[in-house]
Amino acid sequence: MFLSTYDSKVDGKSRVSVPAAFRKVLGGDDSVFIWPSIDKTKRCLEGGGRDLIVNYQKAISRLKPMDPRRRALEYGLLGQCKEFTFDAGGGGRIVLHKDFKEFADITDDVKFVGLGDRFEIWSVKDHESMARDMVDLAGESLDLIDTFNSVMHDFGEVSS
Amino acid sequence: MFLSTYDSKVDGKSRVSVPAAFRKVLGGDDSVFIWPSIDKTKRCLEGGGRDLIVNYQKAISRLKPMDPRRRALEYGLLGQCKEFTFDAGGGGRIVLHKDFKEFADITDDVKFVGLGDRFEIWSVKDHESMARDMVDLAGESLDLIDTFNSVMHDFGEVSS
DNA sequence: CCTGATTTCCCATGATATCCCATATCTGTC
DNA sequence: GACAGATATGGGATATCATGGGAAATCAGG
Numbered sequence: 411m412f413l414s415t416y417d418s419k420v421d422g423k424s425r426v427s428v429p430a431a432f433r434k435v436l437g438g439d440d441s442v443f444i445w446p447s448i449d450k451t452k453r454c455l456e457g458g459g460r461d462l463i464v465n466y467q468k469a470i471s472r473l474k475p476m477d478p479r480r481r482a483l484e485y486g487l488l489g490q491c492k493e494f495t496f497d498a499g500g501g502g503r504i505v506l507h508k509d510f511k512e513f514a515d516i517t518d519d520v521k522f523v524g525l526g527d528r529f530e531i532w533s534v535k536d537h538e539s540m541a542r543d544m545v546d547l548a549g550e551s552l553d554l555i556d557t558f559n560s561v562m563h564d565f566g567e568v569s570s
Numbered sequence: 571m572f573l574s575t576y577d578s579k580v581d582g583k584s585r586v587s588v589p590a591a592f593r594k595v596l597g598g599d600d601s602v603f604i605w606p607s608i609d610k611t612k613r614c615l616e617g618g619g620r621d622l623i624v625n626y627q628k629a630i631s632r633l634k635p636m637d638p639r640r641r642a643l644e645y646g647l648l649g650q651c652k653e654f655t656f657d658a659g660g661g662g663r664i665v666l667h668k669d670f671k672e673f674a675d676i677t678d679d680v681k682f683v684g685l686g687d688r689f690e691i692w693s694v695k696d697h698e699s700m701a702r703d704m705v706d707l708a709g710e711s712l713d714l715i716d717t718f719n720s721v722m723h724d725f726g727e728v729s730s
Numbered sequence: 731c732c733t734g735a736t737t738t739c740c741c742a743t744g745a746t747a748t749c750c751c752a753t754a755t756c757t758g759t760c
Numbered sequence: 761g762a763c764a765g766a767t768a769t770g771g772g773a774t775a776t777c778a779t780g781g782g783a784a785a786t787c788a789g790g
Binding site: 495497498499500505 | 747748749750751
């Protein structure tokens with residue numbers, strides 16, 4: 411699981427080091443998959459491992475071929491998602507392309523935010539305002555997981 | 571998987587360079603298969619590897635012989651699809667024939683869009699308007715793959 | 731058979747991506 | 761606190777890719 415938040419920085423050659431903890435999650439794969447978030451409320455990049463993209467592709471391929479939403483997801487996800495191979499001798503770095511940087515307003519300092527099955531890459535400025543909003547909303551949402559946990563406790567513990 | 575979007579250009583001899591990343595997906599095969607899209611809402615070319623065309627042929631051959639849709643797919647796909655061999659010393663280029671260029675309104679600058687098991691080739695002009703629409707709709711369709719992932723997570727963990 | 735058009739093969743070049751190495755910094759263990 | 765290993769960072773060398781152009785082979789028509 412991609413967890414926690416890490417600082418990193420984009421250098422003069424557009425290289426950025428993926429946090430070692432995230433690289434461990436990738437299980438030794440020598441590349442990572444990153445795409446501009448298609449959630450319109452977020453101006454950040456999203457990333458994950460090969461399995462995640464394969465799962466997305468499978469999910470998309472199960473939709474009806476002529477469904478406009480299928481096509482939208484194909485283009486918005488697969489058509490934008492790019493495989494980045496780690497710098498062979500440079501310790502877990504990838505080269506962030508110009509259009510990716512521009513999309514997320516990234517110039518130098520960035521935050522990697524682990525979200526479980528994937529992570530996000532934010533400019534520090536946008537991350538601050540976003541995180542402020544999220545913390546407020548998280549405090550108001552605790553009851554959701556309490557409810558979720560009690561439901562799972564009733565059914566999950568019994569069945570396993 | 572064919573992923574991401576790449577710029578390319580058709581030159582004065584109708585040659586266009588297939589992006590190196592896509593050529594890697596083809597696994598070293600020295601040709602690629604391209605056809606005019608049979609989806610009436612798209613004016614673009616589609617492409618893929620040999621396996622894809624073989625799979626399409628198999629899928630089509632499973633339809634009932636007298637089924638008009640089978641014949642439509644045969645003509646629209648197999649009857650239009652052409653095998654393009656890469657320029658032997660010219661770095662992954664193919665020669666795009668006149669009728670293919672005309673179908674997709676391609677003159678010079680093009681976009682290769684990876685969609686997982688296949689890719690599309692668009693004129694830059696048509697791609698822009700199409701991509702604009704897709705990005706909007708994609709953001710509203712995220713719940714489709716989130717639902718899929720949560721279902722797979724529930725059953726995947728249990729079975730593994 | 732000849733000629734012109736078309737297709738395929740081949741080569742060179744500049745820009746960019748990838749590879750590689752060294753150093754600085756951080757983290758965990760004793 | 762000292763030390764070793766892991767990680768992050770900076771810079772340069774090399775390989776790859778995309779592009780343009782010409783030569784040679786093949787095809788089509790008279």
